[in-house]
Amino acid sequence: MSKAIGMVEYKTVSAGVAGADHMIKTAEVAVLEAQTVCPGKYIVLISGDLSAVNAAVESARTQFSEKVIDSFILGNPHESIFSALYGASDIENAKALGTLETFSAASIIVAADVAAKTAQVELIELRVARGMCGKSYMMLTGDIAAVESAIEKAKNAVGEGGMYLDSSVIANPDAALWRSIL
Numbered sequence: 001m002s003k004a005i006g007m008v009e010y011k012t013v014s015a016g017v018a019g020a021d022h023m024i025k026t027a028e029v030a031v032l033e034a035q036t037v038c039p040g041k042y043i044v045l046i047s048g049d050l051s052a053v054n055a056a057v058e059s060a061r062t063q064f065s066e067k068v069i070d071s072f073i074l075g076n077p078h079e080s081i082f083s084a085l086y087g088a089s090d091i092e093n094a095k096a097l098g099t100l101e102t103f104s105a106a107s108i109i110v111a112a113d114v115a116a117k118t119a120q121v122e123l124i125e126l127r128v129a130r131g132m133c134g135k136s137y138m139m140l141t142g143d144i145a146a147v148e149s150a151i152e153k154a155k156n157a158v159g160e161g162g163m164y165l166d167s168s169v170i171a172n173p174d175a176a177l178w179r180s181i182l
Helices: 013-026 050-063 080-085 105-118 144-159 175-181
Strands: 003-010 030-037 041-049 068-075 096-102 121-128 136-142 164-170
Touching: 003 013, 003 050, 003 105, 013 030, 013 041, 013 050, 041 050, 041 105, 050 068, 068 105, 080 105, 080 121, 096 105, 096 144, 096 175, 105 121, 105 136, 105 144, 121 144, 136 144, 144 164
Parallel strands: none
Antiparallel strands: 003 041, 003 068, 030 041, 096 136, 096 164, 121 136
16 A cells, blocks of 8 residues: 545536535545635545545545546656646756646646656646646756657546646747746
8 A cells, every 4th residue: 555646627517516525424534635726626635545545536526426527546646746736846057948738627636646756857846727727837957858748648638538738848948938937
């Protein structure tokens, strides 16, 4: 049994609140986030042992299947996801810049996990559907080859579910751009 995180993204607030309650009652999980995101969707991010997270997410997906937009379960998520999610990443040596955008909140966390585990990159930010009309994005940095590899692998991972929207890689961003991002 390993530590894991999972998320269910709902079409409505009422389904999300009921889904959160259902997940908590299904298995021993901790709620990391349960809140409204644009445009009136609701996300529930949980953590716990992999078996508990799996049981909670799968049960909620089944119970509220008509209201679910997207979901994921990640065993052993990359540790940099949490600082990027909460805007606490400390980037010392910014190099190339990779950006990837998705149609859902859940898919961007999966993309970030894939990217961080693919190559030597640092996650800068994960913007999860806030102020984005339900879309989400991530930014990361590293050597150009690592950033290209990480973005491509993440793009393929979320593209399978139809959630990929767009991405870019800038080899050498201008210092003014870095100041606005960091």
